[in-house]
Amino acid sequence: MATFLSSLDLETTGLKAEKGDRIIEACVQVWRIEDRKKVINWTQLINPQGQSINARAQKVHGIAAHDLIGKPVFKDVAPKINAMLSRSVGVVTHNGEFFDLPFLAHEMAQVDLELPDIESFDTMQNGMFASYDQKPPTLQELCWSMGVEYDPLKSHAAEYDVDVMMQSFFKAVDLGYYDISHLKMKEAA
Numbered sequence: 001m002a003t004f005l006s007s008l009d010l011e012t013t014g015l016k017a018e019k020g021d022r023i024i025e026a027c028v029q030v031w032r033i034e035d036r037k038k039v040i041n042w043t044q045l046i047n048p049q050g051q052s053i054n055a056r057a058q059k060v061h062g063i064a065a066h067d068l069i070g071k072p073v074f075k076d077v078a079p080k081i082n083a084m085l086s087r088s089v090g091v092v093t094h095n096g097e098f099f100d101l102p103f104l105a106h107e108m109a110q111v112d113l114e115l116p117d118i119e120s121f122d123t124m125q126n127g128m129f130a131s132y133d134q135k136p137p138t139l140q141e142l143c144w145s146m147g148v149e150y151d152p153l154k155s156h157a158a159e160y161d162v163d164v165m166m167q168s169f170f171k172a173v174d175l176g177y178y179d180i181s182h183l184k185m186k187e188a189a
Contacts, residue, residue, distance in 0.1 A: 002032045002033075002034060003032070003033045003034065003089055003183065004030050004031065004032060004033065004039070004087050004088045004089065005030070005031045005033050005088055005089060005090050005091070005092060005180070005183060006028060006029065006030050006031070006084060006085050006087070006088040006090070006091040006092070006118075007028070007029045007030075007031065007091065007092040007093070007162050007165060007166050007169075008026070008027065008028050008029075008085070008091055008092070008093050008096065008100055008101075008104070008162065009026075009027050009093065009094070009100065009158040009159075009161045009162045009165070010023050010025065010026050010027075010099075010100045010103060010104060010158065011023070011024055011025035011026075011057075011061040011063055011156065011157075011158050012024060012057060012103060013048050013051050013052065013053045013054055013057060014053075014054035014056075014057050015054075015057070015099075017102070017103045017106035017107065018106065020051055021051065021054070021103075022046070022048035022049070022051045022074065022107070023046055023048075023074055023103065023104070023107050024045065024046050024047075024048050024053065024061075024063055024068055025043070025044070025045050025046065025061070025063060025157075025158045026043070026044055026046060026077065026081060026104075026158060027041075027042065027043040027044075027158035027159045027161070027162045028040065028042050028081055028084045028085065028162075029041050029042070029162050029163075029166065030084055030087055030088060031166065033089075033180070033183060036170055038166075040084055041159070042080070042084065043158055043159040044071070044072065044077050045063070045067060045068055045071045046068070046071055046072060046073065046074050046077060047068045047069070047070075047071040047072065047073050048068060049073055049074075052065070053065055060156050061156040061157065062156070062157070074107055074110070074111065075110075075111040078107070078108055078111045078113050079113070081104070081108075082108065082113055082115070082116065085115065085116050085118060086116040086118075088116075088118055089118060089119060089183050090118050090119035090120065090121055090180075090183050091118055091119075091120055091121070092121045092122075092123060092165065092166065092169055093120065093121070093122055093123070093124075093165075094122065094123045094124045094139050094142070094161065094165045095122065095124040095125075095136075096120060096122050096124075097120060097122040097124075097125050098122075098125075101115065101120060119183065121169075121178070121180075123139075123142055123165055123168065123169055123172075123178075124136045124137060124138075124139075124142070126178060127141075127142050127172070127177075129145070129172075129177050130142045130144075130145035130146070130172075130177075131145075139155065139161060139164065139165060139168075140152065140155070142165070142168045142172075143164050143167075143168050145168075146167070146168040146171040146172055146175075147171065148164050148167045148168045148171065149164075150164055
C-alpha cells in the first residue's frame with residue numbers, strides 16, 4: 001500500500017487570523033513517498049467574505065480583491081483541504097509551524113472542522129543547514145542551497161512556492177539533511 005505526504009502553502013489577507021485575516025489562496029499537493037510522484041495538485045483562490053487585503057500582504061502575493069470575486073468561500077473548500085491532508089502521514093510546509101498550520105487550524109475551527117492529526121515537517125525550522133549564518137532560511141535560500149531554480153517574480157504564489165519547496169525538500173532528503181524514513185513505514189489511513 002502507498003504512503004502519502006502532503007505539502008501546503010497559504011496566501012492570506014494579512015498575518016493575524018485571530019484579528020480577522022483570512023486565507024485567500026491555498027495549494028495542497030499530495031505525494032506518494034515511495035516514488036515521489038505528485039498524485040494531487042490542487043490550488044484554489046478563496047473569497048475572504050469582505051475582509052480587506054492588507055496592502056503589504058497584497059504587495060507580497062499580488063492577489064487583489066477583484067481576483068477573488070466569485071471564488072468559493074473557505075467553508076466550501078475546507079472539507080476538501082481536510083480530506084487531502086487526511087490521506088497523508090505528514091505535511092511539509094515552509095514556515096508552517098508558526099504561520100500556515102496555525103492559520104489553517106484557526107480557519108478550520110471557524111467552520112467546525114479540525115486539522116487531521118498528522119506529522120508536520122517545516123523546511124524553514126528544519127533547514128538551518130541552508131543558510132550561511134545557521135538561521136531559519138527563506139524559501140529562496142533553501143532553494144539556492146539545494147540547487148533548485150527560484151524565480152523571485154513567481155514567488156509567493158502558493159503553487160509555485162509548494163513546487164520549489166518540494167523539489168528542495170526531496171533533494172535535502174537525498175543529501176541526508178532531512179530524515180523521512182519513519183514516514184515511509186507508516187500507512188496513510
